[in-house]
Amino acid sequence: xxxxxxxxxxxxxxxxxxxxxxxxxxxxxxxxxxxxxxxxxxxxxxxxxxxxxxxxxxxxxxxxxxxxxxxxxxxxxxxxxxxxxxxxxxxxxxxxxxxxxxxxxxxxxxxxxxxxxxxxxxxxxxxxxxxxxxxxxxxxxxxxxxxxxxxxxxxxxxxxxxxxxxxxxxxxxxxxxxxxxxxx
Numbered sequence: 001x002x003x004x005x006x007x008x009x010x011x012x013x014x015x016x017x018x019x020x021x022x023x024x025x026x027x028x029x030x031x032x033x034x035x036x037x038x039x040x041x042x043x044x045x046x047x048x049x050x051x052x053x054x055x056x057x058x059x060x061x062x063x064x065x066x067x068x069x070x071x072x073x074x075x076x077x078x079x080x081x082x083x084x085x086x087x088x089x090x091x092x093x094x095x096x097x098x099x100x101x102x103x104x105x106x107x108x109x110x111x112x113x114x115x116x117x118x119x120x121x122x123x124x125x126x127x128x129x130x131x132x133x134x135x136x137x138x139x140x141x142x143x144x145x146x147x148x149x150x151x152x153x154x155x156x157x158x159x160x161x162x163x164x165x166x167x168x169x170x171x172x173x174x175x176x177x178x179x180x181x182x183x184x
Contacts, residue, residue, distance in 0.1 A: 109125045111176050112126055155173045157170075
């Protein structure tokens with residue numbers, strides 16, 4: 001019983017030493033000598049209190065408010081251990097897209113409906129941000145053109161590049177009601 005209590009006390013002392021060791025060592029350093037060989041003043045030898053940078057980090061604007069959760073760094077210079085390394089957020093690059101129809105990415109668009117009008121077909125599409133757009137045949141999108149609009153879907157001509165940087169064109173058909181095995 002005594003041995004277990006002594007071991008527990010020893011473990012507690014070791015844990016405290018590990019936590020406070022760097023701060024105690026920094027305070028116990030002797031004053032640095034200047035070029036003339038004299039010791040520097042005691043005020044210059046004292047390290048900054050560790051509570052000050054932490055307080056500054058807490059009062060500084062949080063990186064998550066700016067929308068960037070990647071690699072949060074505190075004022076002390078270490079990564080926040082409570083920020084997950086892997087997140088469910090997908091970086092779509094939506095902040096770099098131009099506004100309006102010119103910013104619609106074919107891979108992420110969803111066809112909500114089509115309408116036959118007096119001067120051709122009009123498709124109602126939406127992006128992942130739930131913004132709705134009306135597109136017509138021949139409209140230029142971010143990564144391609146609207147090739148054909150029919151009553152059951154829209155055909156796009158998507159411009160992309162292969163792994164070697166060679167331009168590739170492909171035809172993508174998005175339907176209003178996807179059939180079995182087809183992606184929307």
